[in-house]
Amino acid sequence: MSASTHSPPFGTLHRIARVMQISQAIALALLLVFGALLWRNIADFRNADALVDHTHEVQEEIDRVRASVLLGGLALRNYAISPRPEFLERVARTSGASRDATERLQELVQDNPSQAARAREVHSETTEILGWYGSSSVIAQRDGAAALQASLAARVNIDASQRLRELLDVMDTEERALLEARRDAREAGFQSVKRWSAAIGLVFVLFTAGAIVHAGRLVGLGESRLKTLHDDAEKDPLTGLANRRAIDRAAQAQAGRPMAVISFDLDLFKPVNDRHGHAAGDEVLRTVGARLLQQSRNGDVVARTGGDEFVILLPGLADVKVLEGIAARVRSTVGEPIDFDGVALQVGASVGYACSGGGLRFEQLAAQADAMSYEEKKRGKQGRI
Secondary structure, X not given: OOOOOOOOOXXXXXXXXXXXXXXXXXXXXXXXXXXXXXXXXXXXXHHHHHHHHHHHHHHHHXXXXXXXXXXXXXXXXHHHHOOOHHHHHHHHHHHHHHHHHHHHHHHHOOOOHHHHHHHHHHHHHHHHHHHHHHHHHHHHHHHOHHHHHHHHHHHHHHOOOHHHHHHXXXXXXXXXXXXXXXXXXXXXXXXXXHHHHHHHHHHHHHHHHHHHHHHHHHHHHHHHHHHHHHHHHOEOOOOOOEOHHHHHHHHHHOOOOOEEEEEEEEEOHHXXXXXXXXXXXXXXXXXHHHHHHHHOOOOOXXXXXXXXXXXXXXXXXXXXXXXXXXXXXXXXXXXXXXXXXXXXXXXXXXXXXXXXXXXXXXXHHHHHHHHHHHHHHHHHHHHHO
C-alpha cells in the first residue's frame, strides 16, 4: 500500500533565516554608508565651527594689538602730565603685549595670503611705534616730562599710528566678512547634519518596519505550515483518518470519563491484495475509512492503526446495548461491496468492542475489544472451513 510523505516547513524557516540575514546585512550596509555620510557632514560642521573660532581669535588679536598700542601711548601721555614711574612701567608692559599680539596675529593668518601680508606690515608698524615708545621712555627718564611732551607733540602732528590703524581696520573688516561667511557655512553644515540624521532615522524605521512585517508574514506562514504538519502527523496519509498517535492523545483527554472502543481488522483483505494488487487494497482502505467517517458521530475518533486495522473511540458512551448496535452497523458498512475498475470487491470485519463508565483506561478497553475481535475472527474462519 502506498503512503504519502510530508516534509517539515524547513523551506519557510530557511526563508525566515535568510530574511533576517539579509536584513542584518542591509542594515549594516546602511549603517556604514549613512554613517560615513553623517560623519563627513559632522566633520564639515566641526571644520566650519573651528574656522568660526579661528576668526574670533584673529579678531581678538587685532583688538589686542590696537588696545595695547593705544594703552602704551596713553601711558606716555599720562607720564608727560604727571611723571609717575608706574606710567613708564605700563608702557613697558603694553609694549610686550603688543609684540606678542602682532606675532600671534601673524601666526593666525598664515593661511590667508592677503591678511598675512597685512599682518607683516602691522608687525612692522607696531615695531616702529614700540621703538618710539622705548626711546620716549628713555627721554622721559633722562630729560624729564618737558622733553617727553615735546617729543609727543611731534608724533601727534605727523599721526605716526595712522597707518597701523588703517591696517588693523582693513584686517578687521575682512575678518568680519569671513566670520559671516563661516557662520553661514557652519549653519549649513549643522542643518545638513540634522537632515542626514533625520534621513538615517527614517530609513532605518522604514527598513526595520518592512523587515518586521515581512518576517511576521513568514513566521505566520511557518506557523500555518507547522500546524499543517502537526495535523498531518496525526493523520493516516492514505485514508485521512486519525492515526494511533491521534487516538492515543484523544483517549488521554477522556481519561476517567465514560467511553467506548470498537476495534477490528478486515477479513479477506489479503486475497484482495493478492488477486487485484495493492492499488485495489488501497481503494478498499480508503473506501472503508470514508464509510466509517460517514457513520461516526460528531466527536468520535476513527483511526487506522495498522495495515488493515481500525479503532473507533466513542467518548461519552457507556451503554453496551447501544454499542452493540453501532458495532453491527460498522460490520454491515464494511461488508458492502466496493467497486474497483468495474470489479466488486468484498471484505468483512471481525468487530470487537468494549465500554466503561470511566473506571477503565483506553488501553484496557482496547485490549478487551481486540480480544473480542480475535474470537470473532476465529469463529468466522471455523465457519468458512
